[in-house]
Amino acid sequence: xxxxxxxxxxxxxxxxxxxxxxxxxxxxxxxxxxxxxxxxxxxxxxxxxxxxxxxxxxxxxxxxxxxxxxxxxxxxxxxxxxxxxxxxxxxxxxxxxxxxxxxxxxxxxxxxxxxxxxxxxxxxxxxxxxxxxxxxxxxxxxxxxxxxxxxxxxxxxxxxxxxxxxxxxxxxxxxxxxxxxxxxxxxxxxxxxxxxxxxxxxxxxxxxxxxxxxxxxxxxxxxxxxxxxxxxxxxxxxxxxxxxxxxxxxxxxxxxxxxxxxxxxxxxxxxxxxxxxxxxxxxxxxxxxxxxxxxxxxxxxxxxxxxxx
Amino acid sequence: xxxxxxxxxxxxxxxxxxxxxxxxxxxxxxxxxxxxxxxxxxxxxxxxxxxxxxxxxxxxxxxxxxxxxxxxxxxxxxxxxxxxxxxxxxxxxxxxxxxxxxxxxxxxxxxxxxxxxxxxxxxxxxxxxxxxxxxxxxxxxxxxxxxxxxxxxxxxxxxxxxxxxxxxxxxxxxxxxxxxxxxxxxxxxxxxxxxxxxxxxxxxxxxxxxxxxxxxxxxxxxxxxxxxxxxxxxxxxxxxxxxxxxxxxxxxxxxxxxxxxxxxxxxxxxxxxxxxxxxxxxxxxxxxxxxxxxxxxxxxxxxxxxxxxxxxxxxxxxxxxxxxxxxxxxxxxxxxxxxxxxxxxxxxxxxxxxxxxxxxxxxxxxxxxxxxxx
Numbered sequence: 247x248x249x250x251x252x253x254x255x256x257x258x259x260x261x262x263x264x265x266x267x268x269x270x271x272x273x274x275x276x277x278x279x280x281x282x283x284x285x286x287x288x289x290x291x292x293x294x295x296x297x298x299x300x301x302x303x304x305x306x307x308x309x310x311x312x313x314x315x316x317x318x319x320x321x322x323x324x325x326x327x328x329x330x331x332x333x334x335x336x337x338x339x340x341x342x343x344x345x346x347x348x349x350x351x352x353x354x355x356x357x358x359x360x361x362x363x364x365x366x367x368x369x370x371x372x373x374x375x376x377x378x379x380x381x382x383x384x385x386x387x388x389x390x391x392x393x394x395x396x397x398x399x400x401x402x403x404x405x406x407x408x409x410x411x412x413x414x415x416x417x418x419x420x421x422x423x424x425x426x427x428x429x430x431x432x433x434x435x436x437x438x439x440x441x442x443x444x445x446x447x448x449x450x451x452x453x454x455x456x457x458x459x460x461x462x463x464x465x466x467x468x469x470x471x472x473x474x475x476x477x478x479x480x481x482x483x484x485x486x487x488x489x490x491x492x493x494x495x496x497x498x499x500x501x502x503x504x505x506x507x508x509x510x511x512x513x514x515x516x517x518x519x520x521x522x523x524x525x526x527x528x529x530x531x532x533x534x535x536x537x538x539x540x541x542x543x544x545x546x547x548x549x550x551x552x553x554x555x
Numbered sequence: 556x557x558x559x560x561x562x563x564x565x566x567x568x569x570x571x572x573x574x575x576x577x578x579x580x581x582x583x584x585x586x587x588x589x590x591x592x593x594x595x596x597x598x599x600x601x602x603x604x605x606x607x608x609x610x611x612x613x614x615x616x617x618x619x620x621x622x623x624x625x626x627x628x629x630x631x632x633x634x635x636x637x638x639x640x641x642x643x644x645x646x647x648x649x650x651x652x653x654x655x656x657x658x659x660x661x662x663x664x665x666x667x668x669x670x671x672x673x674x675x676x677x678x679x680x681x682x683x684x685x686x687x688x689x690x691x692x693x694x695x696x697x698x699x700x701x702x703x704x705x706x707x708x709x710x711x712x713x714x715x716x717x718x719x720x721x722x723x724x725x726x727x728x729x730x731x732x733x734x735x736x737x738x739x740x741x742x743x744x745x746x747x748x749x750x751x752x753x754x755x756x757x758x759x760x761x762x763x764x765x766x767x768x769x770x771x772x773x774x775x776x777x778x779x780x781x782x783x784x785x786x787x788x789x790x791x792x793x794x795x796x797x798x799x800x801x802x803x804x805x806x807x808x809x810x811x812x813x814x815x816x817x818x819x820x821x822x823x824x825x826x827x828x829x830x831x832x833x834x835x836x837x838x839x840x841x842x843x844x845x846x847x848x849x850x851x852x853x854x855x856x857x858x859x860x861x862x863x864x865x866x867x868x869x870x871x872x873x874x875x876x877x878x879x880x881x882x883x884x885x886x887x888x889x890x891x892x893x894x895x896x897x898x899x900x901x902x903x904x905x906x907x908x909x910x911x912x913x914x915x916x917x918x919x920x921x922x923x924x925x926x927x928x929x
Contacts, residue, residue, distance in 0.1 A: 460743075
């Protein structure tokens, strides 16, 4: 398990001049990254902390989103496709990432990078500023030294593209894993691409492989299960007696989720929620021998649920 | 309640051990079967058919509400062996009950439970002393219900409710009971639970099931069983993928989850109209037909067994293949308007399967069918 001791609030990459500082402050954005060409001008602006970056040195990632399959084309599934960068962040959490996230996608980008513990940079447009500002304000309320991420699947990453897609499907299915170079005996299940269970001949069928991982682990042992939507990705962090659950609805405000049932492995009597939906309270909370279940009445884009015994 | 208690409670309901090749179902419910479950009930294997040639005007597709009331009266009296409506209805419902009428609006606005029939049922409930405010007309999807205009046909105070607003993405699980569900993994879907509507588990004490007479592209027919199964539980469309459908075992499994069979005390199948191909929707007016009847009983299996014959006979007369045809030659995902094609291998065997779960009588030799002609 890896400790994320650093704070991981993402930042705005802003290429406008210092005359826009009031706009940023209005959105409560007080830390930005700027390209080298803007650095000198911004250094004289009070109240805005500055990081200077070379955007060309950053790894560009997908704009997080939900995409419907084309209406008039055949597709493997009619379910919306979640464009997530989770696998990429898990493969290389030390990377320097840049989102191109116009509009409200800026907020989703911030939630995603925060959830996966990566302080990414987010480049957005004027329309995205307000959404990003609101999300950053929310993230600051929950930002704290992070507990270890919780996973019981070890993924032995060979660094290949097929493994990337394999991991992507595991993220999408909320099969919580950590990336290793060699199998970790502490994991309930180790996934080794190219092994008998996940042969090279099936590398082009990542969905099938991910389903096999699920079968090999079995649903009862899954750390996290989500019922009621295919559009939500969750991550867990925790240590003895406490767990923090991050939930991202990739449909965002356009497709809010009215009712989500969550099952977390482990017994937790106390719950607290922070979310971009006001006055959110969990209900139908049930503790079982090995798991806790609860219902979230609404999930707009992002929620953090703290669980403790 | 801890997991063990929950499982113990769950174990009180039928735990389905399917034959090999069928999915493995886990039932979670806190409800025990009633001492005298409503279905298959007191009249297992008994079905009353009431015909009237004038119950519907086939040219205008307009229902004669007066005749429908008479049909209902004749049917309920025949079923119960009484000569008085009030006495007949009192065998199922008391004035203290909170009654849900499970309608079928999946094919609305073209085919659905007739509001004239639903209205006639409610008239009898009110005559028994059930307050209008304790009568619910319910369905899963509000958008389908809204177009039927039930309020025009029922007394004010009757509640018309749905578990979720729309059929499709954007629905909600909030209208469903998180503790009463069937868990099964059909095709690797992540959401493996189908939960019972809250109104059934939390509010209703009795249910009257009012399905239609329809062929169904996946299930073969959709009558009593499917209406209390797929019509009462969430997340059921996942049971079909490509040509494969799990309706064979899923319908009966859902219908057997307590408290559904215990609380469903009467089935009144609306056969004023029917659909003989492309169901549950009416995709083309040519697939509409007029059986001009209602069926009554407490045994959903026996009633659906007779429905199979009705649909088969109609399809035969139209030159369409049997619903039992399992040949892959007939598969065509976009062939819904051609009676020789279907999107799925149909599973009319779901009716017989349900009989093995104790839901009723499938053997035609043991079904006592009585016909009333008005």
